Amino acid sequence: MARGKPAVWSTLLGLPFIGTGAYTYFVELEIPSLLGLPFAVFGGFIIIMGLYIHFVAAPESPTMRENERLVDKRHPTQRVALVRICLGLPLLAVTVYLMFFSQVPYVYPTGTLLVGLYFFSNGLQVYWSNSLTTYYLTNRRIIREYRLISLIRQELPLDKVRGVEERKSVTEAIVGLGNVKVASGGGGGSLKIVMRNMERSTKFADQVREYV
Structure with a gap:
């Protein structure tokens, strides 16, 4: 089962569209x-995708190797998704008002609908993606796992890590989020894993540096 309650929240977000x-x-x-x-x-x-993600597409924990132990396990925060959804919902509400309770030309509700759908759909996609993404740090590997229809797992042995980079935009720094990138080298053939929208990203980056 995916983390959070994607079936519940997707149903709550999908029902107003069905009602409209x-x-x-x-x-x-x-x-x-x-x-x-x-x-x-x-x-x-929206409802069907939420049910699928909740019950079918749940990620699986990686199998630990001999003498390997889990140091930290993280998920991307849902704050970014929440902000984008909240930006879209008022515009969609304005669209309903303009369509059913006013006499303005249809070009106005069409404009608010397109902009509102952009923010709402983007936020919903980020929410679903974050629900299925997990970051693992063991004493031997860094693992990024994502599962929707198929499993995508990136692994980078710690003894091959040559760089740890932490980035925070102004907005991310204010809300306490950050991105951590680890790479096996600087060339075009290097393996990179990027962990986005992490809370306490500095602590995670410091943990990686301890084992490199």
Whole structure:
């Protein structure tokens, strides 16, 4: 099972789209009923993806090797996803108001819909991705694991790490987030693992340096 409650939150976020689509299709007479179908389909997609991620696409813990032990386990924070979703929701609410409760030309709700969907969809994608991403630090390896339809696992032995880089934008520094990149070398063939949107990223980077 994926971390958090993606099925619950996806259902809560998808139901308003289904409701808007059903209202447009069955009740609202001044708007073409077929315009309700994309809303309903989008809402259904959100709910189905949330259920799939919650119950099917959960990541698996890596198998520890001989004399290997887990030092730290991290997940990307969901703050970034939450901010983007919260930016999109008011614009989508404005779209509903302009469509059903005002007489403005359709170009205005279309504009707020497109911008709102951009932030909302991007935030939802980040939320789903973060729910399925895990970072592991052992005394021998750094592992980044992501699983949606297929498993993607990046591993970098600590004895091959040649650089540890920590980056924080101004916004990330304010909210206490950061990104840590480890690399096996500086050439084009080097292996790199980037761990994004981490809380207490400095502590994690220092832990990596202790074992390098």
